[in-house]
Structure formats: C-alpha cells, structure tokens
Amino acid sequence: MRILVFGGTGEAIDLANGLVRQGHQVTTSLAGVTRKPRLPNGHIHTGGFGGADGLFDYVSRNGFQYLIDATHPFAAQISSNIVEAAERANLPTFRLMRPAWEPSADDDWQTVPNISSAASHLGDGARALITVGRQHIEPLILYDSCQIYVRAIEHPEVILPPNVTVILERPPFRLADELAFMRDKEITHLVTKNAGGTQTAAKLEAARMLGVKVIMIDRPALPDANEVFDVDDALRAVADHSASAA
Numbered sequence: 001m002r003i004l005v006f007g008g009t010g011e012a013i014d015l016a017n018g019l020v021r022q023g024h025q026v027t028t029s030l031a032g033v034t035r036k037p038r039l040p041n042g043h044i045h046t047g048g049f050g051g052a053d054g055l056f057d058y059v060s061r062n063g064f065q066y067l068i069d070a071t072h073p074f075a076a077q078i079s080s081n082i083v084e085a086a087e088r089a090n091l092p093t094f095r096l097m098r099p100a101w102e103p104s105a106d107d108d109w110q111t112v113p114n115i116s117s118a119a120s121h122l123g124d125g126a127r128a129l130i131t132v133g134r135q136h137i138e139p140l141i142l143y144d145s146c147q148i149y150v151r152a153i154e155h156p157e158v159i160l161p162p163n164v165t166v167i168l169e170r171p172p173f174r175l176a177d178e179l180a181f182m183r184d185k186e187i188t189h190l191v192t193k194n195a196g197g198t199q200t201a202a203k204l205e206a207a208r209m210l211g212v213k214v215i216m217i218d219r220p221a222l223p224d225a226n227e228v229f230d231v232d233d234a235l236r237a238v239a240d241h242s243a244s245a246a
C-alpha cells in the first residue's frame with residue numbers, strides 16, 4: 001500500500017521503518033521545523049500542505065491509500081487536517097497516540113491548559129526547568145525574578161534575557177541525569193507538556209523524588225479518530241487492513 005505517515009516523533013520513525021519492512025511504500029511527512037531531524041526509511045516529504053484542502057489535494061494527487069497520524073499529541077492543527085482530508089478522500093486512517101502521563105499519589109502536579117497559564121504559576125525566586133520545546137516559550141521567560149533553564153533540541157529563535165539558560169539535548173533522558181541536573185541547579189519547578197511516552201518521563205520521577213513542583217500542560221482537544229497507543233498495535237492495524245483488502 002501507499003501509506004502517508006505524519007511524523008515528528010520517535011514513534012513515527014519506528015512505525016515508518018516497520019511499514020517499510022512489511023513491504024509498503026511509505027512516505028513520512030515532516031513539518032520542517034527541526035533543522036537536522038532523524039529520518040526513517042522510505043520517502044520523506046518536508047513542509048506543510050496548505051491546510052486540510054492542500055492535504056486533500058496532495059493525498060489524492062499522489063495516490064495514497066492510508067493515512068497515519070503519528071504526530072506529537074500537541075500538534076493539534078495537523079491532526080485535525082488529517083481527519084478532514086481522510087474523510088473527504090474516503091481513506092482509512094488512525095492516530096498513533098501515546099497515552100497521557102497520569103500523576104501518582106506522591107506527585108505534586110498543577111495541571112494547566114496552556115503555556116501562558118503555566119507561566120502564571122512561576123512565583124518569585126522559582127528555579128524552573130522548562131521542557132515544552134523551543135517554540136512559544138515567551139510567556140515563560142518574562143519573569144526576571146526566576147532562574148529559567150530551557151531544555152530543547154534546537155535553540156529558541158527569540159532573544160533570551162540573562163536569567164535564561166538554554167540546554168540543547170535530545171531525548172531519551174535517564175533518571176540519574178535528571179536527578180543530577182535538578183539537584184545541581186536546585187530546581188523548584190518543572191514545566192512540561194503532557195507528552196506521554198517513556199523517552200522523557202524520567203524528569204517526572206526525578207521531580208517526585210526531589211519534591212519539585214510539576215506544572216503540567218494539558219493536551220489540546222483533537223477531533224475524534226480511531227486511535228492506537230503504540231507502534232506494534234499500529235503495525236498490526238495496517239497488516240489487518242492490508243490482509244482484509246487483499
């Protein structure tokens with residue numbers, strides 16, 4: 001089958017590689033926001049399509065038979081466009097969605113709806129590790145009474161005030177390193193999106209162990225779609241569809 005995987009996550013890479021191994025013709029689509037992305041096997045499309053209309057045109061023109069949304073849980077616009085384009089093109093589709101993180105009884109989480117709201121929870125003197133990516137961080141770096149550590153894969157494009165330090169690192173992150181960093185920098189707050197998954201979860205365990213307050217940005221609402229929760233289930237869903245269509 002000709003399959004279009006919407007990527008930007010580690011799961012999308014594993015999925016595309018698995019689908020190529022199954023013998024499918026796979027194109028992975030990337031937004032083009034990361035300068036040196038890790039790339040899966042198969043074809044790569046880089047850049048937006050021009051909304052749901054443009055995406056519908058693209059999938060129709062290129063004869064795709066299956067669309068898989070393996071984007072990040074916070075990439076709400078493209079997920080919505082995929083649902084709309086698949087419906088109009090009458091193509092099978094599903095979303096590969098990591099389960100959200102859930103707090104345990106020992107966690108100290110404040111759940112907030114967005115980055116601006118997260119910023120309002122950083123009081124004077126806070127020492128915050130910010131792990132929301134490099135985009136849209138402006139509200140979090142405005143407080144000069146806080147010490148801010150922004151951890152991201154690439155450098156933010158905004159001019160940063162002197163109380164902000166950038167740490168360029170790529171997941172996965174290990175518990176021992178997270179503990180060492182939080183202890184060393186005397187972190188009081190961790191600001192994170194509820195991305196889910198295992199690659200970046202060690203920071204939550206470290207925060208729990210050290211009594212660091214977690215400001216957890218809740219996931220955006222997405223339109224209804226069939227969902228699977230891991231790469232193996234995604235590969236099985238495609239194999240089942242392929243077998244029933246044969």
Ligand code: NAP
Nearest residue numbers: 007008029030031048049050051071072074075076077078
């Ligand atoms: P978004 O707000 O949902 O999408 C904005 C626009 O970017 C879309 O309308 C689309 O442009 C284009 N786009 C997004 N993902 C694309 C893809 N995989 N292939 C082609 N075009 C894409 O997305 P975002 O939150 O900016 O995220 C962009 C990418 O980064 C996603 O692929 C996502 O998986 C990855 N990512 C996001 C986050 C996050 O926290 N948001 C974290 C890690 C990785 P057109 O309308 O022109 O088609």
